[in-house]
Amino acid sequence: MMAAGAALALALWLLLPPVGVGGAGPPPIQDGEFTFLLPAGRKQCFYQSAPANASLETEYQVIGGAGLDVDFTLESPQGVLLVSESRKADGVHTVEPTEAGDYKLCFDNSFSTISEKLVFFELIFDSLQDDEEVEGWAEAVEPEEMLDVKMGDIKESIETMKTRLERSIQMLTLLRAFEARDRNLQEGNLERVNFWSAVNVAVLLLVAVLQAHAG
Numbered sequence: 001m002m003a004a005g006a007a008l009a010l011a012l013w014l015l016l017p018p019v020g021v022g023g024a025g026p027p028p029i030q031d032g033e034f035t036f037l038l039p040a041g042r043k044q045c046f047y048q049s050a051p052a053n054a055s056l057e058t059e060y061q062v063i064g065g066a067g068l069d070v071d072f073t074l075e076s077p078q079g080v081l082l083v084s085e086s087r088k089a090d091g092v093h094t095v096e097p098t099e100a101g102d103y104k105l106c107f108d109n110s111f112s113t114i115s116e117k118l119v120f121f122e123l124i125f126d127s128l129q130d131d132e133e134v135e136g137w138a139e140a141v142e143p144e145e146m147l148d149v150k151m152g153d154i155k156e157s158i159e160t161m162k163t164r165l166e167r168s169i170q171m172l173t174l175l176r177a178f179e180a181r182d183r184n185l186q187e188g189n190l191e192r193v194n195f196w197s198a199v200n201v202a203v204l205l206l207v208a209v210l211q212a213h214a215g
Helices: 002-015 128-141 151-214
Strands: 032-038 043-050 054-064 070-075 081-088 090-095 101-108 117-127
Touching: 032 043, 043 054, 043 117, 054 070, 054 101, 054 151, 070 090, 081 090, 101 117, 117 151
Parallel strands: none
Antiparallel strands: 032 117, 043 101, 054 090, 054 117, 070 081, 070 101
């Protein structure tokens, strides 16, 4: 038993990254998306770290479940309620500038006692520090006597391409979410149609049998 515990501890030490290493900066904040199942009568919260003086865009959509609605709240790292929505199918909210710390996003399905909800949400960051780093890099590598094209024009073109690519990714993600919601609605409608069709067929057969016995 002790040998197995030592082997497990060694494996975790090898797999997990070191914590508190001197000179290592904080990990970069990355965009993310998540889909989860929210049970009936339950509330689920998520915490997302954010740097100071950045832009945070939060987008959510209920893609499955009766009613396609959920309660949503967003709180700042100081506990200030920034957004509060009730029984909404989707929403988009932007926080700018952000505070350094953990933002709290909560999805509440406590008003529903039967139906669970399938919820998709996405977090998009736009850090102002990246622009400062690009400007510093441009000033460091720009020998005006050797370059025929201004670094400002190159940087503007790169930023434009980056913005368009990010928007394209966001639109594709939203289209996938809309497709999933529409597919769930169609499957639900198909199940109801099949159920009532089976009921009608059973009633017709029962009527036919009763008429045959009566005759």
